[in-house]
Amino acid sequence: MSRFLAIDLDAQGVFVAAATVKGAATRPEQALAWVPGADHGPPPLSADTAKALGEGLRERLRAAGIAPAPALVSVGRDRVIFREVTFPPVPLSEEPAVVRFQVLKELPDNPEDLVLDYAPLPDTADGQRRATVVVIRKDIFVAVQAMCAAAGLRLAAVTPRPFAVAAGLAAAVANGEADRPPDGTDAAVATLGPGGGEFTVVRGSAVAFTRTVAAQVVVNDALLVAELKRNVAVNPGPTPVGVLYVAEPEGRVGGWGARLRRAGYTGVVKSFDPLVNAPATVPDELRGRFAAAAGLLAAKAAGAVPINFAAPRQPRAVADPKKKLMLIAGVAAGLLLVVGTAVGYLIVDSADSRLALLNEEKADLEKQLEDLKPDRERLKAADQWRTREVNYLDELYDLSDRMAADDKLRVTKVEAVAQRIEKGGKQDAQATLKLTVGVKAPEAASALLSAFEADNRAGNKFYLGSKKLGGALTTGETAYKQSFTLETKVNHRDPKDYTRLPAFTPPPRRGAYGTAAPPTAAAPPTEDELP
Template sequence: MPRLLAIEWDLREARIAVANTRGKDVVVEHAFVIDLGPRDPGQTFADVNVGEKVAAALAARNVGRAETLVAVGRASIELRQLTLPTCPLEELPDMVRFQAMREFTTLGEDWPLDFVHLGASEDDGFNVLAAAISPTMVGQIRETCQSAELSPSRLILRPLAAASLLRRRDGHLASDCRLMVDLLSDEADLTILVDEHVALMRTVRLASAVDPAAQSRALLGEIRRTIASAQNQLGGRRVEKVVLCGGGSEQAALKSTIDTELSLPVELFDPFSEQHVDASALATRPEHAGRFAPLLGLLVDEAAESPHAIDFLHPHKKPEPPNNARRNLLVVGTAVAAGLAIVAGVLINLWNLDKELAVQRDYTADLKKDIVAAETSQRHQGVIQEFLDNDITWLDELSDLSERLPPPEEVIVTHLNFATRIPKGAQIVVDGLAKDSEQVTDVRNSLRANGRRLLSTGEQDAPRGDEYHWQFKETVLIEPGENRRKEPAALQDTAPQETAPQDTAQTASADSTNEPESQTR
């Protein structure tokens, strides 16, 4: 299963969520926070110390290779809502960049810029939410990931990822105007959602107060300003509900303050409640679960193969022009076919003149085929004859051994190995036991019959409890053409003899335990 890793970091901490995919669902394996300690506010995203701490934390949890998704906050980008005239959708990316170059303050030609379509404007144009990030910031993020041995494949705007997770929970039932508040370590994301679309995003710094109630009072003013800005931008439409990510003491204090001061319904949204969480991850659930809403939104969207609203590594682009190669190929092919037809008409006359010559050539070709077939038959006959000359009939060899070896009262064959040799010939390896060394000599003499070569490994006194206490091993080399193929008359002459079958039975019985090791053809 592909593994996904979502990560974001700020001045105080880094947050990481790791999940495995099951089809289009995710199973969260790890969700943890890395304390980055006190850091200089002037430090950049490319602080090597962050990458080293992330790498150490991943190694401690045995998190290997994974597709990396990075979330970036609203404070790190430039964001504007743009109104564009009516134009074909394929030209919208160029129109957005052209308008952004006029309205953004620091946008350069090489800045990654992406946008999300908000719908039609009052004059039937387009309203889009455009976001741009500096190449320097992208480079710093890549350097930090590289020092952590990660390679980012997505760079997503954090509030949009959290809003996507909330929309998935509500499905298509949510059609009201909501304010989503995500409390992070040193800042808070305030996101306005209207009819499942993000209409406004703000990120504010949090006061460093220890008391959650004091922090809630300080944040209340920012919430009021966000609600007023949204009402002005949405033509008087009011925020109807506030959604707080998480369910800790900070969210509880803020919920109480909003209930009292703003008289708006407040809902607590636990991002882990709708996800499949591994048992080990559930046991180590982070204290501030609401801070992981953007990361879980990233994981769920990526697993479901849903397009991310804004991805700075894969921004919306104008579609490539249609490929006319096929049309051009058809035109060229038609022209070529017409030319070939003309040439064919000219060649018909020449073909008629060559017809008689072709008949004679066919007759010659038939004669050549007959010659080739005769030569092929002769070669096959030679191959077959060579095979018959070199073929070994192992039953004949076994019968010959039974006739030539000393009787079983003197010698017992314990193992026979019949094998062919490369490139030609064969060999028989005979293992056995004899009563004394004289019988071993008789065995060797009988195996050397007809001038066959013999490779002997000697004999030795075998520690056995019976009278067969001389052990021997002999190898008989059979050269090509020494086949002992018997004629039917010879087989009839030897049929009445009883000793040979008894010897053969003795040999087969002694070798029965080793039958899988024998090789026959």
């Protein structure tokens, strides 16, 4: 079992289906639709846009969680040329060259600018062979290669969309996921979107006829019905179209099938959901646009993609048995000579290679160390700057824990000033912290100052030069009659060094220092004041 990404390059979007190919049970497991919407849709594929398209696809695949895998890519009907050729019976090894000659003589383009592949058709009544030949311009094929390279994907196949859709319909009919067309009739598939679509007649699992549906047609239901009727009528096959499949979920409200019936299409119309029974979750309005992507996976599961510009059929030279024996003998003799010569060189070269490798590793490590030097200097400067900061939130947190629970002291003002850095970068402390407090007794202020000093540890002086200033009496109605200023110099402390865990009951606020007196109740009205 192998995993593949099927990518359909639509004119109005890019549709990706991912699955592990495992026979008839293959179902798209993941799906991605890159269409115009909240952001810009994908640019049309060209040599100029291939790289940007691939890079955008890579980012969206990564965002959708879709892992890279070999890519199966389908291109629109308008990007390729279809030809049916008839040629006399020739050996299979020469058939690709004959088909190429038959097609290229009818085309005005330089053969070097084209890439072609073909799918055999049943022989004519008189024994002549037939084939459907599909041609793509080399610049488009190269653009597909560039897109896959930019997306980080290995290109496994490039196929026209009609062949992918035909393979998907054939698999759906075989698995019972779509109704089988009546015996003796062909099936037609319409894959439609806001920017146009395609009409394909499928005979068995082969493409019998295909045409592009223009964008100006799909916006008008009457024009669309007329276009589909005309395509059904000009179907060149010997059998008529028995049913028209529309790529969309069954019973979709306002879908293409309902629009066709409402506009007067009299043929049999049935829905064909390419993602039926698939684990991937896709909105109903976009499910039909995965017909080509799901068909590519179905074709791969069936054994081969009918048309593959990445690996087209090529002429094969017929091998001569005697030539093969002579070649084997020559290779064996040459191998013996090469082995005998190489053994001597390998012993001498091994030591030289080891020495050269070690020298390269040494030079690479030295370069890495030199390249990282600016980063080390920046980190060192950042560490120096960090050591000059004071975490005031932690300081206030610890201050609340230092205050005694007897409510003999209230802090009325907190002031912090960063210390000046001397010319040589020296700094005796990081900040000066001043607390203005009101106390009931001077001992409360001294106790708070001592609590600061008590946090100093051996080798870690967090507070320096702590002192108590003032002692003036306060005015007003308050229990905190004296005011002091506590001053200390604060050093930097890492967050892990703040180890206090405050646990206290907040004091009552009634009559507290600096609070307003409680309101006095109004006297009741007198009899004269009553109404």
